[in-house]
Amino acid sequence: MITADLSGKRALVTGGASGIGLGCVTLLARLGATVALNHKPGDPRGPEQVAALKAEGLDVIAAPGSVAVPGEAEAMVEAAVAALGGLDFLVNNAGTPVTPAPIPPTELDRMTEDFWQEILTTNLIGPFRCARAAAPALKESHGCVVNIASVAGLGKQGSSTAYAASKSALVSLTRSLARGLAPEVRVNAVAPGQTKTPWTEAWPEERKQMARDMSALKRRSSPEDIAEAVLYLCAGAAMVTGHTLVVDGGMML
Numbered sequence: 001m002i003t004a005d006l007s008g009k010r011a012l013v014t015g016g017a018s019g020i021g022l023g024c025v026t027l028l029a030r031l032g033a034t035v036a037l038n039h040k041p042g043d044p045r046g047p048e049q050v051a052a053l054k055a056e057g058l059d060v061i062a063a064p065g066s067v068a069v070p071g072e073a074e075a076m077v078e079a080a081v082a083a084l085g086g087l088d089f090l091v092n093n094a095g096t097p098v099t100p101a102p103i104p105p106t107e108l109d110r111m112t113e114d115f116w117q118e119i120l121t122t123n124l125i126g127p128f129r130c131a132r133a134a135a136p137a138l139k140e141s142h143g144c145v146v147n148i149a150s151v152a153g154l155g156k157q158g159s160s161t162a163y164a165a166s167k168s169a170l171v172s173l174t175r176s177l178a179r180g181l182a183p184e185v186r187v188n189a190v191a192p193g194q195t196k197t198p199w200t201e202a203w204p205e206e207r208k209q210m211a212r213d214m215s216a217l218k219r220r221s222s223p224e225d226i227a228e229a230v231l232y233l234c235a236g237a238a239m240v241t242g243h244t245l246v247v248d249g250g251m252m253l
Contacts, residue, residue, distance in 0.1 A: 001029065001052060002228050002231060002232060004235040004236070005031065005032055005228070005233060006028060006031040006032040006033035006235060007032035008032075009024075009028075009032070009033040009034070009088045009089065009235075010033065010034050010035075010036075010080055010081045010084040010086050010087050010088050010089070010141075011028045011033045011034070011035045011036070011083070011086065011087070011088060011089035011090075011234070012035070012036040012038060012063060012077065012084070012087060012089070012090050012091070012134065012188070013028070013035060013036070013037060013038060013091040013093055014038040014041060014067050014091065014092055014093050014126070014127075015038065015039070015067075015094030015095060016035075016037035016038050016046075016049070016057050016093065016095040017039040017040075017043055017045040017046045017048075017049050017225070018045055018049075018197070018198050019195070019197035019198055019199070019223055020093055020115060020148060020192065020195060020197060020223045020226045020227070021037075021038075021094070021223050022037075022049060022149075022223065023035045023090070023222070023223025023226060023227040024093060024223075024226070024230050025053070025060065026053065026058075026089050026227070027224065027227040027228070027230075027231055028089070028227075028230075028231065028234070029058040029059060029060050030056075030058060031231070031235075032058075032063070033059070033088075033089070034053055034059040034067040034084055035058075035059065035061075035214060036051060036060075036062075036063040036065060036080035036084055037050055037053075037060055037061070037062055038063040038064070038065060038067070038076060038080070038082065038094065039062065039063070039064055039169055040064070040065075040066050041064045041065065041066065041076050041195065046062055046064060047062060048098045050062045050110070051226060056058045056134055061080075061083055061084070062240055063079065063080040063083075063171075063224060064076065065077075065078055065079075065129055065224070065240065067092075067094045067122060067126030067129060068096075068121045068125075068126055069120070070124040070129065073126060073129040073130055073133070074129055074130075074132070074133040075204075077090075077129075077130050077133035077134050077167075078133060080135065082119075084186050085243045086140065086141055087134055087137040087138055087139050087141060087143060088138075088141045088143040088144075088234075089144055089145075089146070090130060090131065090134045090138060090143070090144075090145045090146070091146050091148070091230055091234075092126070092127035092130055092131065092145065092146070092147045092148060093143075093148040094122065094126055094127075094227070095123045095126075095148065095166075096118065096119060096122045096123065097119075097158075097159040097160065097162070097163050097199065098115055098118050098119055098162075099115075099159055099160055099165075100197035100202070101159075102157075102158075102159045102160065102180075102198075102205070103159065103160040103161070105157065105160075105161050108161075110129070111161060111162050112203065115160075115162060116162050119160075119162045119163055119166050119186060120162075120166055120169075121164070123166035123170060124166045124169045124170055124173065127147050127173065128177075128222075129178055131145050131177055131237045133183055135181060136192070138184070138185045139181070139184040142184050142185070143185055143186075144185060144186040144187065144188070144233065144234055145177060145186070145187040145188070146179070146189065146190060146230050146233050146234060147173070147174050147187070147188070147189040147190075147242055148174070148189070148190055148192070148226070148230075149167045149168075149170045149174070149189040150163075150167040150191055150192060150231065151191050151192065151193050151246060151248050151251060151252055152164040152167050152168075153165075153166075153167025153168035153170060153171050153191060154167075154168070154171070154191055154246065154252065155252075156193075156251065156252065157181065166171075167191075170189065171189055171191070171244050173228050174187055174188065174189040174242065174244060175242045178241040178242030179242070182241065186233075186237070186238075186240065186241040187242065188229055188233045188237070188241060188243045188244070188245065189243070189244040189245070190226060190229045190233070190244070190245050190247055191245065191246045191247065191248070192221055192225075192226045192247050192248065193211070193215065193220070193221055193246075193247070193248025193249060193252070194211035194220050194221065194248075194251070195220065195221040195222065195223065195225070195226060195250040196210070196222050196223065197223065200220075207242060208220060210251075211251070214251045215249035215250055215251050216249060216250025216251075216253055217239040217249035217250055218249075219249060220249070221247060221248065225247060226247055229245050229247045230237055230246075233245065233251065
């Protein structure tokens with residue numbers, strides 16, 4: 001595991017109540033950062049995880065709000081920045097596949113207007129809302145943004161055509177934000193392969209084994225694996241911006 005001293009750093013992680021988001025919150029907090037854990041209002045996992053991390057002696061606060069709702073996303077970021085006293089790292093992790101199981105690309109009728117709208121407003125517009133709201137604080141601290149994309153946005157078949165398109169667009173948004181927020185703020189993305197999350201753990205074992213077989217390292221990523229890449233882009237990588245770092249164990253080889 002890579003390490004760093006993040007004492008005095010302030011981070012906001014969206015979708016931080018489980019999976020990759022929780023892995024990022026935990027790692028950043030254990031290295032000394034004060035972290036705002038964003039979760040949907042009414043999701044009991046948010047307060048539960050905040051309480052559990054506080055019980056470890058970590059400096060974590062709750063930041064309820066949905067990134068998919070215009071106005072609510074911005075208000076959440078502004079409240080988190082005020083509570084933290086500034087912001088150094090924004091990790092745009094919140095996202096949704098909408099579907100509980102993958103939709104083959106041939107089944108176009110299953111990807112309705114509402115399906116597309118939910119995916120795009122969460123996976124693409126949500127990160128933009130949060131980055132725009134956080135920009136003044138990040139510019140002041142010369143901080144950074146890390147967007148959680150996916151190998152589905154780089155050519156691999158994702159959970160649906162709409163999901164893959166949203167993640168491909170997020171890669172493009174990462175480059176545009178890197179231009180728009182420079183020179184004060186770096187903006188990068190991490191593109192995980194199949195990762196052990198509450199969503200994928202419910203999949204049939206043969207689907208998970210297929211991911212292991214496709215990986216050169218013969219295992220699926222853990223949230224901690226992705227969090228380490230996020231840490232690298234936040235705490236190091238001083239001359240890296242507009243880049244998408246693939247973390248998939250060699251699935252894309």
